[in-house]
Amino acid sequence: MSKTIGEISKESGIGVETIRFYEREGLIPKPPRRSSGYRSFPVETVRRLRFIRRAREHGFTLGEIRQLLELRVKTGDSLDDMKGMVQDKLDNVRSRIDELNRLVSVLEELAAAVKKKQPTNDCPILEAFDGLD
Structure with a gap:
């Protein structure tokens, strides 16, 4: 059908x-x-x-999915290959989580540095972005 x-x-x-x-x-x-x-x-x-x-x-990614689909029909070491792909993805996700946690800390510090009724030309956020390279 x-x-x-x-x-x-x-x-x-x-x-x-x-x-x-x-x-x-x-x-x-x-x-x-x-x-x-x-x-x-x-x-x-x-x-x-x-x-x-x-x-x-x-x-x-679509490229990784293509590899998984190819491994699905392959014989031999394909289980080890699949496990390796999943482990690589896990490592990548953990790395991204670490990066995001660092970003959260930086943004929290920047937000805390801003005082009420502070002039925008004396803004710590703008100064921090000017100084970041």
Whole structure:
């Protein structure tokens, strides 16, 4: 049984234009066309689109998702490769959290440095940004 792009969009929770983009990018196989010219997607496409959506929700880029999809059909060391990709992503997320925590501290300090009724030409926030390199 095959499905239209609208049907797989509804079932996967991914917009029609995004599905077309994924098709152009090779993340989902190009489906055959019906005599009407409409795409005729195999039902497995919904599963693949859900996989892509969930991977995106977990912070994976389309390039990383492409690698995961390739590893899915590969034999051998693919589990180690997948674990490595997830570990790399985890390290990246932890690094971003550290950066954001540093940013929170800096912004809190800047906000605390501003006094009420202080003239804007004597603003510690503007001075800090002028001095940051």
